[in-house]
Amino acid sequence: MRDPDLLPRLARHRTIGSAPPEELSWLAAHADRRHLDRGEVLAPKDRPIEELWVALSGTFAIHVDRGLGPRKVAEWHDGDVLGLLPYSRMTAPPGTIVTLEPGEVLVVGRQHFPGLVRECPVITATLVHVMLDRARVFTSSDLHDEKMRSLGRIAAGLAHELNNPASAATRSAKLLTEAQAEGEIASRALAASRLTKAQLAAIDRVREEVVSRPSPIRTAVERMDREEVLASWLEAHGVDPEAAASLVDTAATIEVLEGLAAVVSGEALGTAIRWLAASWSSRALASDVERSASRVSDLVGAVKRFTYMDRQQAPEAIDLLQGLRDSVALLAHKARDKSVGIDVDVENGLPRVWAIGSDLNQVWTNLVDNALDAVPESGQVTVTATRELDRIVVRVIDNGPGIPAEISERIFDPFFTTKPVGQGTGLGLEIARRLVRRNGGDITVKSRPGRTEFCVAVPAAAEGAAEGSAQS
Numbered sequence: 192m193r194d195p196d197l198l199p200r201l202a203r204h205r206t207i208g209s210a211p212p213e214e215l216s217w218l219a220a221h222a223d224r225r226h227l228d229r230g231e232v233l234a235p236k237d238r239p240i241e242e243l244w245v246a247l248s249g250t251f252a253i254h255v256d257r258g259l260g261p262r263k264v265a266e267w268h269d270g271d272v273l274g275l276l277p278y279s280r281m282t283a284p285p286g287t288i289v290t291l292e293p294g295e296v297l298v299v300g301r302q303h304f305p306g307l308v309r310e311c312p313v314i315t316a317t318l319v320h321v322m323l324d325r326a327r328v329f330t331s332s333d334l335h336d337e338k339m340r341s342l343g344r345i346a347a348g349l350a351h352e353l354n355n356p357a358s359a360a361t362r363s364a365k366l367l368t369e370a371q372a373e374g375e376i377a378s379r380a381l382a383a384s385r386l387t388k389a390q391l392a393a394i395d396r397v398r399e400e401v402v403s404r405p406s407p408i409r410t411a412v413e414r415m416d417r418e419e420v421l422a423s424w425l426e427a428h429g430v431d432p433e434a435a436a437s438l439v440d441t442a443a444t445i446e447v448l449e450g451l452a453a454v455v456s457g458e459a460l461g462t463a464i465r466w467l468a469a470s471w472s473s474r475a476l477a478s479d480v481e482r483s484a485s486r487v488s489d490l491v492g493a494v495k496r497f498t499y500m501d502r503q504q505a506p507e508a509i510d511l512l513q514g515l516r517d518s519v520a521l522l523a524h525k526a527r528d529k530s531v532g533i534d535v536d537v538e539n540g541l542p543r544v545w546a547i548g549s550d551l552n553q554v555w556t557n558l559v560d561n562a563l564d565a566v567p568e569s570g571q572v573t574v575t576a577t578r579e580l581d582r583i584v585v586r587v588i589d590n591g592p593g594i595p596a597e598i599s600e601r602i603f604d605p606f607f608t609t610k611p612v613g614q615g616t617g618l619g620l621e622i623a624r625r626l627v628r629r630n631g632g633d634i635t636v637k638s639r640p641g642r643t644e645f646c647v648a649v650p651a652a653a654e655g656a657a658e659g660s661a662q663s
Contacts, residue, residue, distance in 0.1 A: 197224070197297070200247055205270030206321065207245065207314050214311040218245075221306065222297045227251075227290040234274065234288040241301045243318075244274040249294010255286035265325070269294065276322040277304055277315050353490055360483035367476040374469035381466045384459045393454040394463050397447055398470055404442035406475070414439050421445075428452050430461040437468035440475065490520070506630065508543040508652035509551060511583060515574055518555035522563060530569045533559070537576040544583045545652040546630040554634075557623045558587040558645050565591030565643060582632075582648045594638040602636065 201215045202208050208215075222245070227233060233251055234240050248269045254261040264286065267273045273288070299307065308315050386394075409417065418439050422432035448464075455463050512535075519533050526533050544551070555574075562572045566589045573588045594602060603624050627634045632649035 201245075201297075204245065204247075206272050207317055210311065210313040210317065214314050217310050218297070218299065218307070218314060221303045222299045224295055225298050226293070226295050228293050229290055231290045232287055233290060233296070234284050236285070236287045237283045239283050240275045242274050243272070243276060243299040243301075243304075243307075245297035245299070246271045246273065247295040247297060249290060249296075250292035251288055251294070251296075252291050253284060253286045253288045261286070266291075272318060272321050275301060276318045276325075277308055278319060279322050353487060356483035356486035356490075360480050360487070363476045363479040363483065367473060367480065370469055370472040370476055374466070374473055377462070377466035377469045380462045384462050386455065386459060386463075390455050390459070390463075393451060394467065397443075397451050398467055401441055401443045401447060401467070401471060402474060406440060406442045409440075424448060425461075425464070428460060429457060430464060434461070434464055434468060437472060438464070441468070441471045443467075443471070506545055506547055509546050509548045511541060511544050511551075511576055511585070512537045514548060514552050515555055515576065515585070518552055518559060519574065522556065522559055525560070525563050526572070529563065529566070531563055531566055532569075532571045534571075534573045535575075536573065538578060541576055541578055541583065542654075543652040544649045546632070546649055550626040550630055551649065554623045554626050554647060555585070555587075557620065558647070561620070562587055562589035562591070562643070562645075565589050567591065578651065579648070581651055583651050585647045585649075587645045587647075589643050590641050591643055593640040593643050594636070599636065599638060603634075 197219045198212075198215055201219060202212070207218075224247070227249060233244065246267055246269050250266065250268050251273065252263050252266040255264045256262070381394075418435045421435035421438050424445055425434055426432045451463065452460055515535050515537065519535055523533070525531075559572065559574065566572060571590050574585065575588070576583060576585045578584070603620050624634050627647055627649065630649055632647060634645065634647045636646070637644045
């Protein structure tokens with residue numbers, strides 16, 4: 192044997208050292224030793240691996256970039272085994288394996304694998320366990336990276352969605368301060384007008400009548416026309432026509448103003464209208480702030496429900512409709528940017544599903560996000576949910592160009608993507624299928640030009656399970 196010290200080192204090896212001596216001897220006889228310096232590449236990314244490496248010394252690591260920057264997924268030291276393993280379906284590593292600390296590896300070529308399996312059953316069984324452990328590590332890494340990408344999409348969408356109501360609330364709050372100051376001035380002027388109780392009562396009636404009416408949304412042209420009409424009426428009644436600008440967005444009509452003019456006239460009419468306009472403006476702005484704040488609260492609630500941030504990661508009875516709505520809400524900005532319509536149609540009385548809520552929400556996000564990418568401008572995405580026997584079936588349908596038949600069987604394969612370079616990692620659908628299966632379900636796809644349908648079937652919760660689950 193070329194290396195007399197090799198057998199003792201193999202016998203001390205943490206992973207395979209407990210194998211029978213004859214198996215270690217066979218391994219030593221059919222392997223070569225290779226020294227690697229710091230920084231030396233053991234296996235480049237996307238290059239087929241044809242060898243098994245038994246680490247005798249040194250440190251090796253694989254860094255994978257799935258769109259979030261390179262991240263160390265696994266690290267091996269002396270006593271570990273890496274590279275191609277018997278029965279493994281791995282063809283190429285998802286990242287480059289680099290030497291961090293100088294070391295030696297025992298190299299067994301693929302051509303020796305049939306003999307390894309035949310002559311070394313204990314070592315082979317050990318290597319199969321190593322393969323399974325490695326698969327779990329990479330699966331956990333894939334799930335983590337895909338969740339981070341999902342959170343990135345959610346964060347982008349949330350920032351976009353929160354910006355509008357937050358800006359509206361800020362703007363309305365500033366205008367409300369100005370309206371309140373104007374209202375105080377108008378109140379003092381109204382008090383100085385020495386109006387009768389009947390006149391004050393008429394002013395109050397006009398205020399409440401206008402407040403009770405919804406103010407219609409008008410176009411720019413409609414607002415200009417309305418301002419001209421109001422200005423003409425005010426001028427005809429001896430009131431400064433500039434006040435028309437403050438009445439444009441209210442529900443005040445000429446008929447209402449005529450009723451007021453029948454009771455209050457002259458300078459007092461102008462003062463009353465000024466006070467009414469300030470009052471209506473303050474109420475409208477306060478309502479705008481309330482609506483904006485409610486929208487922010489709704490979005491925060493959607494994120495909290497979506498991530499199940501306060502819930503244990505365990506199966507429970509899940510409100511499917513709420514999860515679908517939250518997922519769609521967090522992608523609404525993307526739909527608006529492409530003028531895409533999204534419909535959510537859920538069968539009445541649909542039972543809850545038995546699953547891990549955050550898993551399913553990630554599935555819905557991936558599928559809806561992919562559908563939005565697939566459809567053209569002004570396209571359509573439809574999400575439906577129905578009950579079929581003991582399962583709940585969710586369908587995500589888009590009217591995009593469809594998936595070519597020659598690649599339809601590969602879309603769930605890891606790292607396979609039809610998106611341009613830099614826009615897809617090829618893990619979204621594979622992760623979605625993995626999460627669906629983890630929750631006892633299945634996912635399929637049917638596609639033709641103009642219609643692509645992803646179908647997810649998950650178990651319905653048993654009757655009575657809802658009472659034990661937290662409310663969404």
